[in-house]
Amino acid sequence: METVQFDVVIVGAGPAGCAAAYKLSGNGLKIALIDKDTFPRDKICGDALGADVTKQFHQISKSLTEKLDQFTEKIPSNGVRFFSPKHQKMDIQLSKPKNIFGGGFVSKRIDFDNFFFSETAKLPDVTVFQNEKILSVINEPGKIVLQSATKNFEAAIALGADGAHSILNKKLTDNKVEKDHYCAGVRQYFENVKDFHPENHIELHFYKEILPGYLWVFPLPGNKANVGLGMLSSVVSKKKMNLKKEMMRLLETEPTLKDRFKDAKPLGEIEGFGLPLGSKKRTISGDRFLLLGDAAGLIDPFTGEGIANSIRSGRFAAAHVLKAFKQKQFDAVFNKRYDEHIYSKMWNELRMGHTMQKLARYPAIINFVVKKANKNKSVQTLINSMLNDMDLKKQLIKPSFYFRLFFS
Numbered sequence: 001m002e003t004v005q006f007d008v009v010i011v012g013a014g015p016a017g018c019a020a021a022y023k024l025s026g027n028g029l030k031i032a033l034i035d036k037d038t039f040p041r042d043k044i045c046g047d048a049l050g051a052d053v054t055k056q057f058h059q060i061s062k063s064l065t066e067k068l069d070q071f072t073e074k075i076p077s078n079g080v081r082f083f084s085p086k087h088q089k090m091d092i093q094l095s096k097p098k099n100i101f102g103g104g105f106v107s108k109r110i111d112f113d114n115f116f117f118s119e120t121a122k123l124p125d126v127t128v129f130q131n132e133k134i135l136s137v138i139n140e141p142g143k144i145v146l147q148s149a150t151k152n153f154e155a156a157i158a159l160g161a162d163g164a165h166s167i168l169n170k171k172l173t174d175n176k177v178e179k180d181h182y183c184a185g186v187r188q189y190f191e192n193v194k195d196f197h198p199e200n201h202i203e204l205h206f207y208k209e210i211l212p213g214y215l216w217v218f219p220l221p222g223n224k225a226n227v228g229l230g231m232l233s234s235v236v237s238k239k240k241m242n243l244k245k246e247m248m249r250l251l252e253t254e255p256t257l258k259d260r261f262k263d264a265k266p267l268g269e270i271e272g273f274g275l276p277l278g279s280k281k282r283t284i285s286g287d288r289f290l291l292l293g294d295a296a297g298l299i300d301p302f303t304g305e306g307i308a309n310s311i312r313s314g315r316f317a318a319a320h321v322l323k324a325f326k327q328k329q330f331d332a333v334f335n336k337r338y339d340e341h342i343y344s345k346m347w348n349e350l351r352m353g354h355t356m357q358k359l360a361r362y363p364a365i366i367n368f369v370v371k372k373a374n375k376n377k378s379v380q381t382l383i384n385s386m387l388n389d390m391d392l393k394k395q396l397i398k399p400s401f402y403f404r405l406f407f408s
């Protein structure tokens with residue numbers, strides 16, 4: 001077995017791993033970026049990249065944001081169309097970040113991740129290893145050793161950016177999969193779905209049977225669409241639901257969908273994957289390792305968005321690693337500062353997502369808000385501003401908001 005030595009080994013070349021590698025580059029460190037697959041590789045996802053993704057790119061590098069702007073396999077989308085259980089719809093226009101390129105967009109992950117990976121692989125101090133699955137992790141005195149079938153990777157510190165089934169999380173922490181903090185999702189691509197919003201708003205459809213989850217229909221370039229269903233795993237188990245069947249049933253029978261899908265052609269199979277939700281704080285570091293992105297469980301519990309937070313955690317992990325090398329400290333006590341930093345920056349928003357997810361269990365609340373917004377333009381403007389502004393957003397989870405709405 002060949003042994004290769006690096007300063008930092010990053011396991012997983014999805015958004016979290018690439019962000020960490022990109023941000024670490026140029027600091028005199030020898031970096032390995034390892035993935036079990038060969039790019040371009042698919043990742044089961046809704047493919048919706050909110051404006052925060054562009055913001056995170058901008059925080060990594062201005063030139064990378066310019067390249068993202070020129071990346072063509074995407075369509076811009078800066079709005080959300082909500083469908084209530086009573087089939088009423090509400091359009092919300094989301095604001096674009098100021099002074100930087102673009103905003104939100106939809107792009108197949110096979111394309112977007114390949115773009116990010118290819119840009120990262122060009123960095124001279126990042127060595128990429130594809131088709132190299134890490135099978136075990138051992139903490140040895142003075143180093144961490146990660147083993148694939150053919151190599152021992154040795155480093156001062158390892159970053160687990162290896163997604164929802166992270167090997168580093170499994171081997172190095174006591175974190176368990178808890179169904180109340182985990183979501184099950186299925187996705188299928190379609191061609192020729194009709195009647196999207198003219199500005200490519202992504203669509204979230206709330207139906208009584210699947211709350212607090214939703215069915216999504218997201219427009220893609222080339223008259224294609226990403227269609228999927230996500231539900232809390234504890235509810236899936238309790239109701240003994242088959243998500244694939246449920247998705248097809250909704251597409252065939254619901255009045256807001258069936259005509260639009262009549263001539264649509266499914267492309268490929270329906271596939272499923274898990275979403276570790278950030279509704280619970282987890283252990284995300286220890287001796288000589290940090291966890292990033294889905295491996296750390298940082299997905300918004302209400303929207304299911306995880307790409308922006310994965311990139312954000314990659315940035316924070318890189319900043320922490322640079323401090324660790326400066327101070328020559330890689331132990332669990334020092335690395336705990338990474339956990340504290342992540343949660344000090346992200347917990348408020350994750351907690352809010354959790355509260356919204358709990359509210360979304362009640363069809364009456366969604367019906368009521370959408371009905372009010374449709375009747376009263378100022379209510380819609382208010383909800384628009386709330387979803388665009390973090391401070392105002394806090395009002396959405398307060399009972400006083402719904403009380404005022406009742407009398408509006």
Ligand SMILES: Cc1cc2nc3c(=O)[nH]c(=O)nc-3n(C[C@H](O)[C@H](O)[C@H](O)COP(=O)(O)OP(=O)(O)OC[C@H]3O[C@@H](n4cnc5c(N)ncnc54)[C@H](O)[C@@H]3O)c2cc1C
Nearest residue numbers: 012014015016036045046048134162163185293294306307
């Ligand atoms: C059905 C579904 C719909 C979603 N929809 C959206 C959405 O619309 N918008 C959004 O923002 N988020 C969405 N998400 C969440 C989003 O996909 C994730 O949050 C995001 O991909 C996390 O990025 P990551 O880099 O942490 O992990 P990943 O993107 O999962 O990348 C992990 C990488 O690690 C590699 N890897 C894994 N194990 C090993 C190993 N042992 N050795 C080497 N390499 C390994 C994998 O091959 C992979 O390339 C969705 C998720 C699901 C499941």
